[in-house]
Amino acid sequence: MNLEKVIFGFFVLLAATLNFGFFYGDLGDPELHNVYELFAAVVVNLIATVLKFGDRTQLGAVHLATSLVASLQLMAAAGVWAYATSVATDDLSREMTASVVSLSGGALFANIVSVVLLVVETVSFQRR
């Protein structure tokens, strides 16, 4: 067992699960989407991205690309949320909640690709 692989797999998977947890539920209902879950998803995604730095393989490059996409989408979602709560006049409206959640939905897709890559990597490693 390789500790580095454990940590890597843990963060990649945690990024996807947190993202899913935030995304799941009625798109426009602010009560179903906890902002702390979004916060955790952003942090874990950033960590997962940094963990993927410096891998020279082809698979590593795609890994990094998916994580970058997810992080950017989540940060965009956080930005929209900050705008909705602090700048806009009506607190967290349905439209704003919907755009935050749909942005995180895009990140979720990238995170799923990341998990698929992780699985593919693991499977192909065992076959060799």
Next chain:
Amino acid sequence: MANPLLDLVYRLFGDSERGRNDTKKSVATDAVPDAAGTLGSGGVFLVLRRMRIPLIVLIVIFAVSVLGLTLIPGEDAQGQPTRLSIFEAFYFMSYTASTIGFGELPYPFTPAQRMWVTFTIFLSVIGWAYAVGSVLALMHDQAFRRELARRHFARKVAKLAEPFLLLVGYGDAAKRLARSLDEMGRRFVLLDREETRVVSIELDSYRADTPALLAEARDTANLALAGLGHPNCEGVVALAGDDDVNLDVAMTSALLRPDLRVIARTHSQEIAKQMQAFGEPEIINPLDRFGNHLRILIRSPAAYQLMMWLTSTPGASLPPRRDPLPRGRWVVCGYGRFGRELTADLRAEEIEVTVVEGSNPLDESCGQIHPEAVTEALLGAADLEHAAAVVAATESDTTNLWLLQVARCANPDAYRVALQNRAGNASLFREVGVDFGMVPAEVIEHEVLARLANPMLMRFLPLVPHQSDEWAAHVVERLVRRCGACTPTLGRLRLSDDEAPALTDWLAEGEVRLGDLLRNPKGRERSLDLVTLAVLRDDDVVLTPDDDYLLHADDDLLLAGGYEARQALDSTLVDLPTAAYVIGDRFVASSAVWRRLAGHSTGPSPRGDTVR
């Protein structure tokens, strides 16, 4: 290739380059491994890899701080309980962690919040210090810096747009050579495996930007990086101190780029034979050359002076002419093959030679000498007291110095010749008193320059020792009179349609006299300050032809002279009216229409019909 992005970049921009190479040179450079491929992108990945932990630490510290701030209850201006939103907490942490510190926003903090903030300030300072420290440590990392240097070097080499030479090894000889090449305006790339030498290249401050790489030249990838596959590479000069390295470089170049010139230095004939197995490298053996130099000097001091002068750094002054060497009995102290060859060289000049060598005084197997035995041999069998000259030619300077000292005590009148292996020992040799000292580094410099300076020069130089001393003295005198006491600039001129289009008709008629060609376009009574050292016609070399020598088309001329004179000559070669005036003392109109109207032929005409 490891990185798909880089691969794409190379595919996009590499192809156009490759296409150009093919049209430029017919010889494929495909055999040389791709320099970019051997480079990889290690540096960037190394940075990213090393930055992983510091970045994660920073992210975690930020996350914990922000989360804590949002959870701890605070009070607004009215004393109502409130909490910081994640956005406000992030904003606060951003300016606090980066030590900007705008204060407690949006409301003054409660004691509980202040306790947490105190904690996070220390945490974030540690995080930043760690991250910045890691980056700085990476900047000082040897491997990283070397990687950066390699990339920088590869970029510089790839961008070289002029023809350049690939110099392997940067010792005494290479340093002198590099200095001379730089003076001549030639470009070169340096490769050495010793750090101190590569560092010294920066201090030597050449006029042209000189890429230098600290790397093992035996590695083909490094040679490729240094431009072995570059279309502008015009030759490889291997002057490393290690014969095996030179052999490797000569072999690699011959196999991968058979079209390149290879000049390699070696001390051993076995290595030279191995080198010759691959292509036709030009091999320089400084120890072999020692005997040749002595022979030339014995035959003609003026010829030696001329040869040394023509092959020295541009701008060097005329070396003093040496006195003729004594032709009496010579005593040679040198062991092994080298001593034998030197003896053979001297005997070929009909000089009586006594050799002090062999197993008894100088132990060939380990090169050790037995002082007692040698002294005995020198004074006894060799009869040093009555010798005309003594040669100390071992490969150890200490031994040579000692031999000279013994010789001086025994026979102060003898002519003392020494092989000075290390240039740094010059002052010691001067102190001991040496009449003719030969420094291998100097010899190598002269030999390589002779080969690189001008393709015609190597046709000229070998013929010089076969001429009389008076001839050589006369050439030196003419060169000094015409071109000054600095090393003359040598130029090659081919009387072809390309280089001398204005002369085509005259050359076809065979009416161009060398003296007429070299007249001054500003006034043909005077002649240009140029000296024709040799004319090459169909592989026959005519040395220093006189003014009445009739030139033919496609003759090659080796000219010595300054820049201005050469420019004036170029105008004669290219401009028809100038050529008509200089050669035939006639006036020819500049425009073709006027020429036709005036009825002048462009070609030669009887001497009488001058229009001016």
